[in-house]
Amino acid sequence: MHLAAAPHREPRDPAVSLDNHLVRSVRAPAPFMKWAGGKARLIPQIEPYLPAGPLRYGEAFLGGGALFFHLAGEGRLESALLTDLSTDVYNTHRCVRDEPAELIAQLRTYESEYLAGDADERAAYFYWMRSRHPAETPMSDVERAARMLFLNRTCFNGLWRENSKGHFNAPHGRYAQPNIAQAERIAAASQALQQATLVQTDFRAWPQLVAEHGLDFVYLDPPYQPVSATSSFNAYSGGGFSARAQRELNDVLGELDALGVRWVLSNSDCAFTRELYQQWNIHTIYAARQVNSKADRRGDVAEVVVTNRRPGLRW
Ligand SMILES: C[S@@+](CC[C@H](N)C(=O)[O-])C[C@H]1O[C@@H](n2cnc3c(N)ncnc32)[C@H](O)[C@@H]1O
Incomplete structure (x- = not known):
């Protein structure tokens, strides 16, 4: 309706x-769902790295869709393609x-x-x-x-x-x-979603999707790479999203860049991600640790915001 x-x-x-x-x-x-790794509280820290709108926007790991709803609420989207595998x-x-x-x-x-x-x-x-x-x-x-x-x-x-x-x-x-x-x-989310195309698909489809939908900016927020794992590029998995998937996602970032599409990605801050994204711009932001008791609070957790901002790409 x-x-x-x-x-x-x-x-x-x-x-x-x-x-x-x-x-x-x-x-x-x-967002109308509380989501593990949801970005609602981090948006003020991600915001400085976003290009100016209006955007033909894509979001490759939708989850609760915090950034989409934020940008839609501010009227900064010309169109939107939102995808998730789930x-x-x-x-x-x-x-x-x-x-x-x-x-x-x-x-x-x-x-x-x-x-x-x-x-x-x-x-x-x-x-x-x-x-x-x-x-x-x-x-x-x-x-x-x-x-x-x-x-x-x-x-x-x-x-x-x-x-x-x-x-x-x-x-x-x-x-x-x-x-x-x-x-x-x-009701408010429904109004915002009227401008969005929704597709259930894997992130590997994105180079094709940006061309098909004429997108000029993509936000990617994959399941976090576990920070406790070793820094070597071994095959280990976290939340069903393996180190190999993280590397394949990095290949997709390269393909999007070659197509002239601007993108911003979030992930955990660890040796693995620092090495994986070394050819891109890496910025550090801080998320409040999710704990059940304030007594357990041991400071904030570092995350990375990665972008392909460079001369030749309007930002
Ligand atoms: C960290 S959450 C995204 C959170 C979202 N940015 C928010 O603010 O709520 C990661 C999402 O990636 C999806 N996902 C996991 N594997 C995927 C894959 N191979 N391709 C596309 N989406 C995938 C999960 O279903 C989950 O919704």
Whole structure:
């Protein structure tokens, strides 16, 4: 459903039309999922390395889409292509863009069923929802997206985490009053996504995609290279994204550069990434360490922001 076209359509059912105050929402768009490695809090530090807009923008590892929503909210995008390998990331963004009212209605159902229970009943509801894996349980795209958002809002630490089989496996979180439907946030995100093309694909497709979509800037935020690993280029993996994948991504950066496309990449700051990106510009930024207890805080963690800014590329 396109929000701009909503007044011209007969609502199929009052339960699935967006409330008027949501359609008029002037709330700034923001990620609607809490995401491991999400960049929302780092944007002020990434911002100085971004080219001036308007941008024909690409984002190759969408996740929660923090930078896209930031740039869209500031009106700095002429167009956008957003991709991720994950079916859930793709499907949830597509449903937010195209079926926000249906999605909010489904989330409100889950929210009222969950909040009606006592602590044990809520936990049982969470684990029932978690056990309904989309590959094994028939469900619509909207149900699948609502399941993802429900689990993201009610799990421990609010982070999407999958095991090696691709099954979500974070435990229950026990928040007193989680905002599961987050209708205003979904409505604002839906408006921002109207200008975006969404594709489920691997990062290796990007040299072809920039040409097909006429993009002039790409942001790449791959799963972090683990900092504790040795600095040698051995094959080790982190979050399913191996050192070999990091090197193949660096080859893609070279191809984008040869095509005259500007790009910015984020990664962890370690010997491996410093060596891998040595031909590019490497800048250091600092992220607050994610800890459960303030007593554990041991200072901030360095990350790198890498760019291909150079003479001959308008920035
Ligand atoms: C660090 S997260 C991106 C976070 C995002 N920038 C944000 O602010 O929320 C990395 C993303 O890369 C995706 N991913 C992992 N392997 C991939 C691959 N081979 N190709 C494309 N995307 C991949 C994951 O599904 C995940 O959403």
